[in-house]
Amino acid sequence: MTVLSAASVPNAAYGPSISGAVPPHLPNGLCVNTRVASDADEQARNLSGWRQTYDQLTPGVFSGSVSELCLEHMTVFCETTSQVLRQSCEVGSDSYLFGIPLKNDGPGLIDGHLIADDALAVMRGRDEFELVTASGYRILGVVIEDAELRTYAREVERIDFSDEVLSRQILNVGASRKASLCDGLSMLLLTAQAGPQPLSAVAGSNVQSCVLAMLFDLGVSLRADDLPENRSKSDRYWIVMQVRDYILAHRDRPVAVPELCRQFHVSRRTLQYCFEETLGMTPMSYLRAIRLNGARRDLSSARQAKLPRTVQSVAADWGFWHLSQFATDYRKLFGKRPSESLRLAFQ
The missing domain is CATH 1.10.10.60 (Homeodomain-like)
Known part of the structure; x- marks a missing residue:
């Protein structure tokens, strides 16, 4: 694991143009990097390849963290924030975000829509969205390149993957399936974080395939050929x-x-x-x-x-x-x- 502050990450990764954004160079290769923040603006800069602004809405000292595993075509992360936030977010234009809130005391809203306990959020990279999160909020995320997602769907799942599925914004997947996904992603991050050395390219590819399988096992109205x-x-x-x-x-x-x-x-x-x-x-x-x-x-x-x-x-x-x-x-x-x-x- 590498622990960084936002100041240690190259500023170029957070430039004004999000199109084609790439994660910053990570010193230890395929390993989990954790960044901590003491204010909302610093937290907003801590996710690789995003353009976003965080506004703190409740009084008190802010603390936050991002633990991030960057793979070849995918990033898996867990973000924690201590205060109520309004977030204006946009991920890379060639990617999709799957946002999976963990069990929280308060709700999360994406563009005004509640992300229920049995649901997750899906956003296209080219679409800016607003996320409002409660205090003490924890969310898992998977950012996957559009081409990789569609290639995997076509070649491995043999699924007719329509744009309609990815335009729903809120996917109701059921509490048990969501819990299994959260457990799997959390275990992945904890295991990679505790490992004595970075993941090899082969192991990284296996992890990526494993995460994609977890997402498709949610079984959200997809027609297999x-x-x-x-x-x-x-x-x-x-x-x-x-x-x-x-x-x-x-x-x-x-x-x-x-x-x-x-x-x-x-x-x-x-x-x-x-x-x-x-x-x-x-x-x-x-x-x-x-x-x-x-x-x-x-x-x-x-x-x-x-x-x-x-x-x-x-x-x-x-x-x-x-x-x-x-x-x-x-x-x-x-x-x-x-x-x-x-x-x-x-x-």
């Missing part, structure tokens, strides 16, 4: 066998679900249905086992590696960004800790 029930049982079996062969043919590197969906022109939902029906496990579980075996081989051959290897570096190479979960899954599958495999390699 590829439904598992429209395929015959023999077709579903053939898909699993082809995917299995592909994974094994590329077992020297981490393969992710989006790659499989693109390679075999199936939706994530269809792939999961086919695997559960044929192998009794999800494609994620199957891929995890293959990746764990790849990590085990790298740890066991660490003595022959050209560069020094650690458990953290091997886990990152195989796309594991949650180190403690990696250690738990490794021990469950192989009956020993990854550090034991590494130690045995040098005996």
